[in-house]
Amino acid sequence: MRNVWIICQKELRSYFVSPVAYILLIMFGLIFGYFFWNALGAFVFESIQSQMSGRSFPMNLNEWIIRPLLSNLSVINLFFIPLITMRLFAEEKRTGTIELLATSPIRDIEVILGKWLAAVLLYACLLLFTAVNFAFLFRYGNPDWKPLLVGYLGVFLLAGALLAIGTFVSSLTKNQIIAGAVTFGVCLLLYVFGWVSGYETAAWARVLSYLSVATHIESFEKGVLDSKDAIFYLTVIFLGLFFTARSMESLRWRS
Amino acid sequence: MIKVIQLTKRYGRTTAVDQISFEVAKGQIVGFLGPNGAGKTTTMRMLTCFLPPSSGTATVAGFDVLEQPLEVKKRIGYLPETPPIYPEMSTAEYLQFVGKLKGLSGADLTKRVDYACARCAIVDVKSKLLGKLSKGYRQRVGLAQAIIHNPDVLILDEPTAGLDPKQINETRDLIKDLAGEHTIILSTHILPEVEQTCEQVIIINKGKLVATDSVRNLQARARGAESVLVEVAGRQGTLEPSLVLQRLERVAGVSRVLCKQQVDARAVFEVESTKGSFVRGDVARAIVESGWDLNELRPAAMSLEEVFLQLTGTEAVSEAETPVEVQAL
Numbered sequence: 001m002r003n004v005w006i007i008c009q010k011e012l013r014s015y016f017v018s019p020v021a022y023i024l025l026i027m028f029g030l031i032f033g034y035f036f037w038n039a040l041g042a043f044v045f046e047s048i049q050s051q052m053s054g055r056s057f058p059m060n061l062n063e064w065i066i067r068p069l070l071s072n073l074s075v076i077n078l079f080f081i082p083l084i085t086m087r088l089f090a091e092e093k094r095t096g097t098i099e100l101l102a103t104s105p106i107r108d109i110e111v112i113l114g115k116w117l118a119a120v121l122l123y124a125c126l127l128l129f130t131a132v133n134f135a136f137l138f139r140y141g142n143p144d145w146k147p148l149l150v151g152y153l154g155v156f157l158l159a160g161a162l163l164a165i166g167t168f169v170s171s172l173t174k175n176q177i178i179a180g181a182v183t184f185g186v187c188l189l190l191y192v193f194g195w196v197s198g199y200e201t202a203a204w205a206r207v208l209s210y211l212s213v214a215t216h217i218e219s220f221e222k223g224v225l226d227s228k229d230a231i232f233y234l235t236v237i238f239l240g241l242f243f244t245a246r247s248m249e250s251l252r253w254r255s
Numbered sequence: 256m257i258k259v260i261q262l263t264k265r266y267g268r269t270t271a272v273d274q275i276s277f278e279v280a281k282g283q284i285v286g287f288l289g290p291n292g293a294g295k296t297t298t299m300r301m302l303t304c305f306l307p308p309s310s311g312t313a314t315v316a317g318f319d320v321l322e323q324p325l326e327v328k329k330r331i332g333y334l335p336e337t338p339p340i341y342p343e344m345s346t347a348e349y350l351q352f353v354g355k356l357k358g359l360s361g362a363d364l365t366k367r368v369d370y371a372c373a374r375c376a377i378v379d380v381k382s383k384l385l386g387k388l389s390k391g392y393r394q395r396v397g398l399a400q401a402i403i404h405n406p407d408v409l410i411l412d413e414p415t416a417g418l419d420p421k422q423i424n425e426t427r428d429l430i431k432d433l434a435g436e437h438t439i440i441l442s443t444h445i446l447p448e449v450e451q452t453c454e455q456v457i458i459i460n461k462g463k464l465v466a467t468d469s470v471r472n473l474q475a476r477a478r479g480a481e482s483v484l485v486e487v488a489g490r491q492g493t494l495e496p497s498l499v500l501q502r503l504e505r506v507a508g509v510s511r512v513l514c515k516q517q518v519d520a521r522a523v524f525e526v527e528s529t530k531g532s533f534v535r536g537d538v539a540r541a542i543v544e545s546g547w548d549l550n551e552l553r554p555a556a557m558s559l560e561e562v563f564l565q566l567t568g569t570e571a572v573s574e575a576e577t578p579v580e581v582q583a584l
Contacts, residue, residue, distance in 0.1 A: 006355045010341075017343050100339035100400070103303040104356040105328040252306055 003106045007114025008121070011088070015122050020087075024122070028080060029129040035072050036133040039065045061143035062223070066134070070151040070221045073130065074214065077159055078187050084122055085166025086180035088115045089244075093174035098251075108248045112167065112241055119163045127152065147223025154220020157233035158213055162187050164240025171247040187213075256281045256408060256438040257302065261311035264297050271297045273462040274311065279455070281407075284434040286453035286470075287442040288563065294462040295442040296336065299410050302440070303333045316407050329358065332406035332437070336413050338397025342386025346377055346396055349385055350403055357404035371399035375429060391422040398426070402433065409433065411441040415448060427452050446563055458563065482527040483535055486551040487542055489520040496522045499547065506541050508534045525555060 015021040043064045050059065092098040101111050137143050166183040173179050193212035196205040209215055213236070216229040257279040264272040272294040279285050289295050300306040302313055304324040312319055318326040341349060350368045359367055372378045375395040380388060385396060394414065401409055414430065415423045430441060431452050443449060449456055449470065456473055458465040466473060487499050496514045503512045503526055511527040528534040535552060542549045 003356070006352070010352055013348075014341065014343050095339070095341075096335060096337050097339040097341060099300075099305060099333075099335045100353065101356070102305050103328055103331065103333045104353075105325045105358060106356055107325075 003110040004114045004117065007101075007106075007111055008117045011115050011118030012121060015118065020083075021122060021125070024080060024083060025126060025129065028076070028126045031076055032069075032073070032130050033133060035069060035076075036065075036130075039069055061137055061141050062147050065137065066143060066148055066151065067221050069130075069133075070155060071217075073155050074158055074217050075191075077155070077162060078184065078191060080126065081123070081159065081162045081166050081187060082180040082183035084119050085163055085170050085183060086176045087170070088119065088167055089171040089248075090174050090176045090179045093251075094176075102248075102252070109241075109245055112171075112244045112248065116164060116167050116241060116244075119167065120160055123159045123163065124156070127156070144223075150223045150225050151221050153225070154217050154229070157220075157230060157237075158217050161213060161233045161236035161240065162190075164237045164244075165190075168240045168244045168247060171244045171251075190214075256283075257313070257315050257440070259298075259302070259311075259313045262298065262301060262308050262313055263310045264294070264301060264306065265309045270462050272301070272308075272459075275459065275462075275464045276311075277457050277464065277467050279438055279440060281438055282435065283455055284431070284439040284441070284453050285455040285457060286449035287440055287457050287459070288444070288446070288449055289442075289459040289465075290444055293459045295444075295459065296412055298459070299333075299412050299440070299442060303331055303410055304328055305333075329404070330407045332401035332404065332409045334397045334401045334409075334411045334414060336416065338393045338400075340385045340393060340396060340400075343384065345382050345384055346372070346388070347381045349396065350399055353400045354403045359404055367403050367405070371403045374402065374433075375399040376425075391418050391425075394418060394422070394426060395429075398429065402437070405436075407438060409437045409439045409441075411439065413442055413444075415443070415445065423448075482525055482555045483538060484515070484551070484553050484555045485524045485526055485538060485542070485549070487522055487524065488548040488550050490546060490548060492520050494520040494522055494547070496524075499524065499542070499545075502541055502545050503538060506534060506537045508537070521550065 043059065043061075046064070047059050089098070092101065102108075134143075134148065138145070162183075165186055166179075169183045169186065170176075170179040173182075190211065190213045192214070193208045194215040197209035197215070210232075213233075216232045219226040219229050259275055259277050262272060262275045263270065275294075275298060287295050287298070297306065301308045301320065302315065304320050304327050307321060312321065314320070315327045316330045318330070320327050341352075344352065347368060350371060351364060354364045354367055372381055375398050377392060377395050377399055380392055380396075385393065388396065394417075398411070398414065401411070411430065415426050418426060427448065430439065433439065441448075441452070454469060455467070456470055457467045458473075485503075488494065494517075496517055499522065500512050500514060503509060503524060506526075508528045509526055510529050513525045513527075515523040515525050517523075526534065526538055535554075539549055539552055
């Protein structure tokens with residue numbers, strides 16, 4: 001556990017002493033801020049409309065703002081996760097520092113967990129920006145906070161799964177661009193696998209749709225904590241890190 | 256301290272290291288010598304548990320590299336060919352990170368970082384970023400990281416590659432300095448380095464062990480017999496080399512005399528004596544007593560370079576197509 005933390009600290013340091021972390025934070029903040037501003041604008045417009053037309057049912061902040069934004073968030077993930085994970089192993093392999101890690105008295109799995117944890121923590125920093133936006137809703141309205149928390153949990157689990165996939169891809173190459181591009185491609189595919197369920201009900205379509213990371217986030221966005229979906233993400237995380245360990249081991253045999 | 260038995264590494268169909276066996280005693284400093292692509296790096300990587308051997312075994316301080324890699328890694332300090340540094344860290348941060356990786360903590364860690372900095376003369380760059388350091392400093396930081404946990408064994412892969420002559424000397428001195436406390440294996444293809452720093456040499460070529468012996472024995476072995484170079488000058492501006500030749504041949508113990516070159520009244524002779532007999536004094540006396548001047552008398556020691564070429568065959572060095580050394584991952 002101590003070794004995991006040593007590696008994690010080192011990774012966090014290198015995110016934050018280089019401009020990487022700050023650029024990601026700023027871009028994420030800008031993009032999400034814009035999404036939030038739009039959602040809020042639409043909400044205000046709609047509520048004025050509905051008042052003018054005489055309908056008086058109260059519009060729900062969770063329904064109108066939080067849920068669509070959480071759904072947007074999982075799309076923004078697609079772009080940011082490859083940027084977070086692409087350097088994790090690729091850079092160490094390119095500069096040869098992997099040799100230092102591999103010849104130190106520390107297990108491969110500790111290196112992998114440390115790196116993944118650092119990526120998750122950086123992602124958590126990004127999520128803090130979204131919390132700043134949501135804080136306005138609580139200041140001026142009274143949305144329900146429980147579905148929001150469940151939604152956050154879902155987004156976090158989804159990100160953890162994609163980060164594990166990115167970690168694995170990064171361990172396959174010493175070229176960061178390749179690692180980033182492949183991670184993006186894989187994440188995007190996993191995202192759109194769910195589309196087939198729209199027109200096809202055969203077994204293969206159901207399997208494909210089940211594999212989609214997007215189908216499992218829906219329940220969380222609605223504020224429903226479904227253990228099936230949580231287990232799906234935890235499984236992806238486990239498999240991603242497991243394959244990373246195998247990949248690191250095969251480095252030694254092939255090299 | 257290190258025991259290597261029939262160690263073999265194959266990559267697909269090529270055999271990078273072929274059944275190498277050797278032993279290194281505690282406290283020794285051993286030169287691992289071979290042309291580029293001979294399998295030096297691969298062997299070192301197997302010793303440091305970075306690569307698993309295809310067959311054969313190696314033990315470091317009694318621990319098997321395959322069975323107990325963590326124990327082996329605790330006892331080894333390793334400097335790869337390019338120092339494994341993180342450019343965005345400062346020297347002190349880096350050494351602390353490596354120290355923690357190797358299991359140090361607290362006051363012990365601070366103490367060892369200070370010690371390694373002092374030992375490798377990098378105290379003045381302690382707060383500088385590694386990315387901004389010169390090659391010589393990086394190399395020394397690399398050495399500092401290797402000794403940080405006071406390992407029993409130091410494995411240094413071409414520690415002087417790419418340094419300028421002054422830095423090379425400093426690094427060699429540093430390594431010699433460290434020899435007392437650690438058992439050291441250093442690889443190189445630079446021969447004087449071995450002559451200057453090492454007690455023991457292991458020569459490998461094309462993955463095979465060619466020779467393993469002490470530096471002195473290897474030189475003697477290649478030479479076979481002791482030989483001395485003598486420069487003689489005539490007193491009256493003339494010199495008859497054949498007379499000198501005859502006189503020298505009569506000295507007891509001398510087996511052969513050759514006139515290497517002659518310029519005016521001076522000539523250089525190579526005097527070979529049967530192994531072990533010590534003839535320099537007699538040779539000098541014979542020349543002086545015969546009325547010639549003795550300008551110079553020195554042992555014609557064969558450099559390790561010649562031994563090396565003799566052992567690995569000249570083609571090993573001049574070969575156009577040297578086998579590709581295993582790339583860093």
